[in-house]
Amino acid sequence: MSSVSRRAGLPARIVMLATLAIYGVPGLFMVMTSLRTNSEVYAKAFDFHFRPTLKAYQAVGDYDVTAAVWSSVRITGLTTLLVLALGVPAAYALARMVGRLRSVGLASLILLQLLPASTLVIPLYQVLRSLGLLGSVQGVIFACTAYYLPFAVILLRPFFLGVPVDIENAALIDGASRARIFWQIVLPLARNGVVTVGVLVAMIVWGDFLFALTLLVNPSDYPLSTLLAQQVSDFGINWPRLMALAIVAAAPIVALFLAMERRLSAGLSVGGVK
Amino acid sequence: MAWTAAVQREGARSRRRRRVRLPWQLGFLAPAMLFLAAASIYPLVQLVRMSLSDVTPETIAGHWPFVGLRQLKAVFVNDQFSQSLTNTAIYTLVVLLVALVGGLIVALGLSRRGRLSKTTTTVMLAVWLAPPIASGLMWKFLLSSDGAINSVLGQLGIARRPIEFLVTGRLPLLSVALVNAWIVVPFAAIVLRSALLDVPRDILEQADVDGANGRQRLQHIVLPILRPALLVLGSLIVVYAFKSFDFIYVMTGGGPGTSSSTLPFLGWKLSFVAYQYGQGAAVAVIAMIIVSLFSIFYVRSVKDEVQA
Numbered sequence: 001m002s003s004v005s006r007r008a009g010l011p012a013r014i015v016m017l018a019t020l021a022i023y024g025v026p027g028l029f030m031v032m033t034s035l036r037t038n039s040e041v042y043a044k045a046f047d048f049h050f051r052p053t054l055k056a057y058q059a060v061g062d063y064d065v066t067a068a069v070w071s072s073v074r075i076t077g078l079t080t081l082l083v084l085a086l087g088v089p090a091a092y093a094l095a096r097m098v099g100r101l102r103s104v105g106l107a108s109l110i111l112l113q114l115l116p117a118s119t120l121v122i123p124l125y126q127v128l129r130s131l132g133l134l135g136s137v138q139g140v141i142f143a144c145t146a147y148y149l150p151f152a153v154i155l156l157r158p159f160f161l162g163v164p165v166d167i168e169n170a171a172l173i174d175g176a177s178r179a180r181i182f183w184q185i186v187l188p189l190a191r192n193g194v195v196t197v198g199v200l201v202a203m204i205v206w207g208d209f210l211f212a213l214t215l216l217v218n219p220s221d222y223p224l225s226t227l228l229a230q231q232v233s234d235f236g237i238n239w240p241r242l243m244a245l246a247i248v249a250a251a252p253i254v255a256l257f258l259a260m261e262r263r264l265s266a267g268l269s270v271g272g273v274k
Numbered sequence: 275m276a277w278t279a280a281v282q283r284e285g286a287r288s289r290r291r292r293r294v295r296l297p298w299q300l301g302f303l304a305p306a307m308l309f310l311a312a313a314s315i316y317p318l319v320q321l322v323r324m325s326l327s328d329v330t331p332e333t334i335a336g337h338w339p340f341v342g343l344r345q346l347k348a349v350f351v352n353d354q355f356s357q358s359l360t361n362t363a364i365y366t367l368v369v370l371l372v373a374l375v376g377g378l379i380v381a382l383g384l385s386r387r388g389r390l391s392k393t394t395t396t397v398m399l400a401v402w403l404a405p406p407i408a409s410g411l412m413w414k415f416l417l418s419s420d421g422a423i424n425s426v427l428g429q430l431g432i433a434r435r436p437i438e439f440l441v442t443g444r445l446p447l448l449s450v451a452l453v454n455a456w457i458v459v460p461f462a463a464i465v466l467r468s469a470l471l472d473v474p475r476d477i478l479e480q481a482d483v484d485g486a487n488g489r490q491r492l493q494h495i496v497l498p499i500l501r502p503a504l505l506v507l508g509s510l511i512v513v514y515a516f517k518s519f520d521f522i523y524v525m526t527g528g529g530p531g532t533s534s535s536t537l538p539f540l541g542w543k544l545s546f547v548a549y550q551y552g553q554g555a556a557v558a559v560i561a562m563i564i565v566s567l568f569s570i571f572y573v574r575s576v577k578d579e580v581q582a
Contacts, residue, residue, distance in 0.1 A: 012383045012384075012385070012386050013390065015382070016384060016390050016391060017390070019380050019383065019394050019463075020390075020397060023397050023398045024397050026413070026416060027397075027401065027412070029412075030412045033415065033422075044425060045415075045421050045424070046425035046429065047425075085305075086306040086309055087306060089302035089303070090305070090306035090307070093299035093300070093301075093303040094299075097299050101297075105307075110569055110572065110573060111565070111566060111569045112310065114517075114568065115517075115562060116517040116519065116538035116561060118517075118519045118541060118558075119321070119542075119558040119561050119562055119565075122321055122541065122542065122545045122546075122551070122554055122558050123318065123320040123321040125545070126317075126320060126324070129335070143313075145313065146310065146317075147314075149314075150314075153306065178298045178302075182302070203403055206405060207404075207406055207407060207408070209520070210519055210520070210523075210542075214542075228408070228411065229407050229520075229524060232411070232414070232523075232524055232527070239415050243411070246407070246408040246411045247408070249407070249408055250405055250409075253403060253404055254400050254403075254404055257400050257403050258400065261399070264399075265399070
C-alpha cells in the first residue's frame with residue numbers, strides 16, 4: 001500500500017485518534033445519556049457520576065414501538081424488493097447497451113438521483129392522492145421505490161459490466177434465451193453486487209422519514225424513523241428516552257453494517273463514485 | 275460505376291432494415307422505465323404545472339387555476355426565498371470545504387494499515403451509515419442550550435452563558451452544516467483513501483531523495499493526482515448538501531424563521547407546513563432547475579475521470 005505519510009507515523013496516529021474520538025465519543029455519550037434519568041440530565045447534561053438505569057428503555061414502550069417496527073419492516077422490505085426487481089434487469093440492460101439510448105438513459109437516471117426527495121414528494125403527494133394511496137403504507141413504498149430506484153441502478157450497473165460478455169455469447173450460440181442467460185449465468189455472477197446494493201438500499205430506506213412523514217396521515221402508521229422525527233417538535237424533550245429510541249432505531253443498521261462490513265466496503269469501492 | 279454502388283447501398287440498407295428489430299435490452303429496461311415514467315417523470319411534470327397554478331388546500335383535489343408565471347415572480351421577491359437561496363449557498367459551501375479538507379486529512383491519516391486504522395474506519399463508517407435521524411437527534415442534544423457541549427463548556431468555565439448553537443442568528447445554519455459535513459467526511463475519506471493508492475510510490479520516494487518536504491509532496495504530487503477524484507467527490511458532496519433535509523428538519527426545523535432553511539427545505543415547508551402548494555412547487559421547480567444545471571457539470575466531471 002503506497003502512502004503519502006508513510007514515514008509520518010506520529011501525525012498519522014494523531015489524526016486517527018482524533019478521528020476515532022470525533023466519531024466515537026458522541027455515540028458513547030448518546031448511550032450514556034440513555035442510561036440516566038431525565039432529571040439527572042436536566043440538572044447536568046455532562047456527568048460521569050451516575051447509576052446506570054434502563055428506565056429510558058422501558059419508557060420507549062410508551063410509544064407504540066411494535067407497530068412502528070412492523071411498519072418500518074414492511075416499508076423497508078417491500079421497497080428493497082421492488083427496487084431490486086425493477087433495478088437489477090435495468091442495470092444489466094444498461095451495462096450491455098452502447099450508443100445514444102444508453103447515454104440518455106444514464107443521464108436521466110443521474111438527474112433523477114440528484115433531485116432532492118423534498119422536491120419529488122410535493123407532486124407525489126398530489127399523485128398519490130389522486131390514486132387514493134395517500135395515507136397508506138403502499139403509497140410510501142411507491143414513493144420510496146420511485147426515489148431510490150435511479151440510485152440503485154447506477155450503483156448496480158458496474159457489477160454487470162464486470163460480467164464477461166463472452167460467456168453470454170457462448171450461451172447464445174448454444175441456443176439459450178436472453179431471459180435464461182440472465183437468470184442462470186449473469187445473475188449468479190453478479191450476486192455479490194446485488195446483495196450489497198440491496199443491503200445499502202434497505203439501510204437507507206430504514207432511516208428515511210421524509211416520505212412517511214409527508215405521505216402518511218395517521219401517526220399510528222409511522223415507521224420507527226418517522227416516530228423518532230416526530231418527537232422533535234415536542235416541548236420539553238425527555239432526552240434519555242429520546243436517545244434510547246434513537247439507539248433502538250439505529251441498532252439494526254449498525255449491527256447489519258458490522259456483520260457485512262467487508263462485503264459492503266468492497267462493494268462500495270466497485271460501485272463507488274462512478 | 276455509380277449504379278452498382280447505388281445498388282450495393284440499397285442492398286445494405288434493406289439488409290439493415292430487415293435486421294432492425296427492438297434490441298433485447300429494451301425488454302430488461304422497460305419495467306424500470308415505465309415505473310419511473312409514472313412515479314417520477316409524470317409527478318415532475320405535475321410539479322411544473324403546479325408551479326404555474328394557484329394550488330391551495332381548497333383547489334388541490336379539483337381544477338388548478340392557471341396563473342402563469344405569477345407565482346414564480348412572487349417567489350422571487352419573497353424574503354424567505356432570497357434568504358433560503360443565500361443559506362443554500364453558505365450551507366453547501368461549508369459542507370463542501372469541511373468535508374473535502376477533513377476527508378483528505380483523515381484519508382492521509384488512515385493510509386497506514388493497522389489495528390487503529392481499521393477500528394477508526396469501522397467506527398466512522400458505522401456513523402456514516404446509521405440513520406441520519408438518529409445522529410441528527412444526537413447532535414440536537416449535544417448542541418442544545420442545556421445540552422452536553424454547553425454543560426462541558428460551563429463546567430470548564432469557558433462559557434459563562436450557554437452558547438445558543440441552534441437557536442439564534444447565523445449559528446444554527448452553521449451548526450447544521452457542520453453536522454452535515456461531519457457525516458460526509460467518512461465517505462470523502464474512503465473515496466480519497468482509495469484514490470491515494472493511485473499515487474505512485476516511486477515518484478514519492480524520488481521526491482524524498484530530492485529533499486521535498488511533506489507539504490511540497492502534497493502540493494506538487496499528491497493533489498494533482500487526486501484532482502479528478504476530488505472533482506467527482508466535490509460534485510457529489512455539493513449535490514448531497516443541496517438535497518439535505520433530515521438534519522435541518524431535526525435540528526432546527528429550518529428556523530428560527532427561515533434562517534436555517536435551504537431552498538429544497540423551504541419548498542417542502544411551504545407545501546406541507548404552510549399548505550401553499552403552488553408557492554412550494556414554484557420554489558421546488560427553481561431547486562430542480564439548479565440541480566439540472568449542476569448535473570451537467572457532474573456528468574462531465576465523471577466522464578473526465580473515467581477517461582483519465
